[in-house]
Amino acid sequence: MDIHEKRQISFKSFNHPVRPFKINTDSDTIYFKELDYTRPAKKRLLKEVATFFLDNFANQSSHPFWETCRRGTKTFIKSTYKDYISESINTYKELLKNPDTTVMLGRNRSKKLTAAILAEPLNLTPLVKDNNTLYIDSIAVDKVYRGNHIGNQLMKNVINSTKNRYTDIFLVSYKESEPFYKKQGFTPLNPEHKGQKKIIKSLAKERLDYPEYASFLTKTIDESKPRWFQKFKKWYYFG
Secondary structure, eight states: OOHHHHHHHTTTTSSOOOOOEEEEOSSOEEEEEEOOTTSOOOHHHHHHHHHHHHHHHHTTOOOHHHHTTOTTSTTOOHHHHHHHHHHHHHHHHHHTTSTTOEEEEEEOTTOOEEEEEEEEEEESSSSSEEEEEEEEEEEEEOGGGTTSSHHHHHHHHHHHHHTTTOSEEEEEEEGGGHHHHHHTTOEEOOTTSHHHHHHHHHHHTTOTTTTTTEEEEEEESOTTSOOGGGSOTHHHHOO
């Protein structure tokens, strides 16, 4: 039994562990492993993850806020950047208290963080909440390693580990990333659909970047069951 198999045993009390895996690229190998939830995550690690996500988002989206977080540019505001990192660290601490939270990190041979995903049960607003829908909070791949299908494989591994629990997946995508998610089978919520319109309205109160900079995307895992937005029947008849 190797070290990964030994560590896998420690996840037995959690709901859907993802087994360690690796992805070979032309120039490197990326090793993926979940955070060990049996041990409190150190602040240094959480800061590394928060910084990785922030740097990727800031250099990908055209939203004005992210321009203030682009290090090395004239629009960079250090205080804004630091505040975002601090807030993210506190958010991650809370999320990791939930055994349904998945944080998968990929490191290259030099141990550099090169890819990551954070997922949890959908719980964004009092209305947009469903324990049978997986919410992909964040996913990012270092630009040096893009084009190797790392994001696709990372998402598939996480989804496969949860397919017995969840029926659907939901995420918020920046417009620049929407083509990638559509290739994975995701479709935008439809503002003309009564049930989905209610969801969009609720989410838009929290996401002021919608619809100019962001899209709400969903994908079904289990075709035999109703879509997650169809479960809230009261949305069809009231309001």
